[in-house]
Amino acid sequence: xxxxxxxxxxxxxxxxxxxxxxxxxxxxxxxxxxxxxxxxxxxxxxxxxxxxxxxxxxxxxxxxxxxxxxxxxxxxxxxxxxxxxxxxxxxxxxxxxxxxxxxxxxxxxxxxxxxxxxxxxxxxxxxxxxxxxxxxxxxxxxxxxxxxxxxxxxxxxxxxxxxxxxxxxxxxxxxxxxxxxxxxxxxxxxxxxxxxxxxxxxxxxxxxxxxxxxxxxxxxxxxxxxxxxxxxxxxxxxxxxxxxxxxxxxxxxxxxxxxxxxxxxxxxxxxxxxxxxxxxxxxxxxxxxxxxxxxxxxxxxxxxxxxxxxxxxxxxxxxxxxxxxxxxxxxxxxxxxxxxxxxx
Amino acid sequence: xxxxxxxxxxxxxxxxxxxxxxxxxxxxxxxxxxxxxxxxxxxxxxxxxxxxxxxxxxxxxxxxxxxxxxxxxxxxxxxxxxxxxxxxxxxxxxxxxxxxxxxxxxxxxxxxxxxxxxxxxxxxxxxxxxxxxxxxxxxxxxxxxxxxxxxxxxxxxxxxxxxxxxxxxxxxxxxxxxxxxxxxxxxxxxxxxxxxxxxxxxxxxxxxxxxxxxxxxxxxxxxxxxxxxxxxxxxxxxxxxxxxxxxxxxxxxxxxxxxxxxxxxxxxxxxxxxxxxxxxxxxxxxxxxxxxxxxxxxxxxxxxxxxxxxxxxxxxxxxxxxxxxxxxxxxxxxxxxxxxxx
Numbered sequence: 109x110x111x112x113x114x115x116x117x118x119x120x121x122x123x124x125x126x127x128x129x130x131x132x133x134x135x136x137x138x139x140x141x142x143x144x145x146x147x148x149x150x151x152x153x154x155x156x157x158x159x160x161x162x163x164x165x166x167x168x169x170x171x172x173x174x175x176x177x178x179x180x181x182x183x184x185x186x187x188x189x190x191x192x193x194x195x196x197x198x199x200x201x202x203x204x205x206x207x208x209x210x211x212x213x214x215x216x217x218x219x220x221x222x223x224x225x226x227x228x229x230x231x232x233x234x235x236x237x238x239x240x241x242x243x244x245x246x247x248x249x250x251x252x253x254x255x256x257x258x259x260x261x262x263x264x265x266x267x268x269x270x271x272x273x274x275x276x277x278x279x280x281x282x283x284x285x286x287x288x289x290x291x292x293x294x295x296x297x298x299x300x301x302x303x304x305x306x307x308x309x310x311x312x313x314x315x316x317x318x319x320x321x322x323x324x325x326x327x328x329x330x331x332x333x334x335x336x337x338x339x340x341x342x343x344x345x346x347x348x349x350x351x352x353x354x355x356x357x358x359x360x361x362x363x364x365x366x367x368x369x370x371x372x373x374x375x376x377x378x379x380x381x382x383x384x385x386x387x388x389x390x391x392x393x394x395x396x397x398x399x400x401x402x403x404x405x406x407x408x409x410x411x412x413x414x415x416x417x418x419x420x421x422x423x424x425x426x427x428x429x430x431x432x433x434x435x436x437x438x439x440x441x442x443x444x445x446x447x448x449x450x451x452x
Numbered sequence: 453x454x455x456x457x458x459x460x461x462x463x464x465x466x467x468x469x470x471x472x473x474x475x476x477x478x479x480x481x482x483x484x485x486x487x488x489x490x491x492x493x494x495x496x497x498x499x500x501x502x503x504x505x506x507x508x509x510x511x512x513x514x515x516x517x518x519x520x521x522x523x524x525x526x527x528x529x530x531x532x533x534x535x536x537x538x539x540x541x542x543x544x545x546x547x548x549x550x551x552x553x554x555x556x557x558x559x560x561x562x563x564x565x566x567x568x569x570x571x572x573x574x575x576x577x578x579x580x581x582x583x584x585x586x587x588x589x590x591x592x593x594x595x596x597x598x599x600x601x602x603x604x605x606x607x608x609x610x611x612x613x614x615x616x617x618x619x620x621x622x623x624x625x626x627x628x629x630x631x632x633x634x635x636x637x638x639x640x641x642x643x644x645x646x647x648x649x650x651x652x653x654x655x656x657x658x659x660x661x662x663x664x665x666x667x668x669x670x671x672x673x674x675x676x677x678x679x680x681x682x683x684x685x686x687x688x689x690x691x692x693x694x695x696x697x698x699x700x701x702x703x704x705x706x707x708x709x710x711x712x713x714x715x716x717x718x719x720x721x722x723x724x725x726x727x728x729x730x731x732x733x734x735x736x737x738x739x740x741x742x743x744x745x746x747x748x749x750x751x752x753x754x755x756x757x758x759x760x761x762x763x764x765x766x767x768x769x770x771x772x773x774x775x776x777x778x779x780x781x782x783x784x785x786x787x788x789x790x791x792x793x794x
Contacts, residue, residue: 239540252513263623275616
């Protein structure tokens with residue numbers, strides 16, 4: 109659209125000098141430290157804000173306040189708080205600062221007066237709001253037609269979702285998002301069979317085990333029917349297990365994980381060698397045990413950082429760790445003392 | 453703030469000074485449309501907005517493959533539409549068509565943008581209207597994020613699979629099925645993973661579930677939300693279900709297979725059902741109730757089988773099993789009326 113700028117400061121420059129002065133006079137400058145609420149969800153809307161420097165985040169909360177979702181970030185030139193003010197409704201979301209932030213605040217009445225006096229303000233807001241509404245409506249439309257299965261991960265775990273997709277024999281992609289709306293997992297199914305998987309830092313079947321053992325996490329899942337994965341996966345990480353085996357082994361692994369001591373599941377502390385050389389009798393975990401053994405050759409290592417360096421789910425990894433300890437070849441140690449600062 | 457300005461465009465017009473009003477009126481064109489006429493199509497370029505002077509219209513969206521559609525809004529006198537695509541320079545999000553004889557006032561993009569810069573009330577009017585709609589849409593989206601625990605496409609995930617997932621997680625809540633026009637097809641209430649109440653089409657109770665299982669590949673959507681008590685209206689008594697989840701799912705699979713194995717003519721419920729004997733002699737316990745009820749309806753004369761089904765609270769599978777058995781025991785017959793020759 110001709111000359112349309114989303115940035116408030118560009119709009120200011122487009123105004124005639126009288127109008128510009130009027131808008132500037134209506135603005136109050138505010139400074140916020142990081143991580144400070146600008147306003148809370150559900151409170152009356154008394155002012156609109158413009159970010160002049162820094163970054164803020166809009167977050168919504170569930171009615172029981174147990175769940176939160178990040179709905180967007182706003183930087184220099186962005187407006188917020190206009191919806192509540194224009195509609196006379198309570199704040200839809202809470203807004204907090206992410207870093208030191210400077211804001212311009214326009215009180216409700218002053219804002220109304222500006223809209224009535226400065227036609228370009230009304231034109232600006234009409235376009236700005238239309239743009240946001242168009243985006244929201246287009247997204248809602250896409251989700252109606254292209255979302256084949258979706259929901260809350262806290263209420264439907266990954267195993268149940270896998271079961272549903274498998275029993276329908278669907279081809280498509282399953283995405284998991286955390287509460288900050290970041291993609292944490294991606295699984296591609298062909299005719300109901302999981303073919304490729306990614307979850308946190310893991311790929312392949314270990315990514316699936318990880319998803320199964322930690323799936324009651326806060327977040328959402330979406331499944332869309334498609335013939336080929338939207339993100340390419342490498343051939344070597346293709347999953348070879350049949351669906352029934354995958355689901356059955358998944359249940360077992362989840363139970364095994366639950367049975368592990370909590371201290372181990374938390375991955376606190378370090379693991380160090382006790383024996384001179386590795387004696388291993390379980391072929392399935394041979395290569396994993398050797399990798400861990402190698403990594404702790406020189407000195408004990410923090411368990412969680414070991415896990416992050418390997419492509420094994422926490423259940424596979426911790427079973428090997430547990431076995432190393434149980435067979436007396438390695439020992440668990442308390443976390444390393446905080447590093448001493450070198451003398452100046 | 454909302455009270456400052458009317459939300460009806462024609463009231464706004466009256467409230468303006470004469471110069472502004474005349475200026476707006478001079479660039480508007482009156483358009484009359486018959487019922488069922490398209491004002492514009494989804495995906496086309498936008499060059500006007502429309503104010504409704506009289507009549508009724510609906511906004512409809514279509515899926516990318518054109519196979520699915522949804523009515524997203526119904527609009528009447530005083531309301532306007534088409535502004536989103538104009539203000540964003542994007543193609544039309546939805547198609548709009550008339551439901552009855554309708555009179556519109558058309559305002560083209562160029563004069564609209566020119567007037568916006570001159571008449572502050574116009575910008576304020578659109579800002580308020582857009583803010584209201586965006587607030588509504590955002591609240592709904594917000595609500596959906598937290599309140600809907602499972603949702604999806606019924607063509608891709610059938611009722612049996614959905615019930616299995618809810619049962620497996622042991623949830624308490626309500627499952628609603630909607631058709632593509634967004635009308636409620638059925639409701640199911642689960643308590644700790646067990647189906648307690650059910651409605652589907654004209655059926656209630658267990659028979660509603662069987663019907664849902666056998667016809668579930670229909671176009672539409674489902675959504676499940678956690679609630680501690682049913683919110684849908686379930687009739688007392690006969691909608692209550694007393695079958696364990698495992699038996700329910702197993703029997704459901706069995707019924708679906710049996711239904712699929714029936715001749716298509718029977719599944720289509722074509723023709724009329726007529727008695728062949730004086731009284732009913734029934735040996736099978738499971739179908740006795742259905743057979744007795746059917747028998748009563750066809751006492752005086754043959755009845756179209758589809759009407760008989762609609763009058764009774766039996767799923768198509770329970771109903772047709774009884775009908776088939778009547779046929780095999782030669783107590784009733786299904787006949788298709790011959791078309792009169794020219």
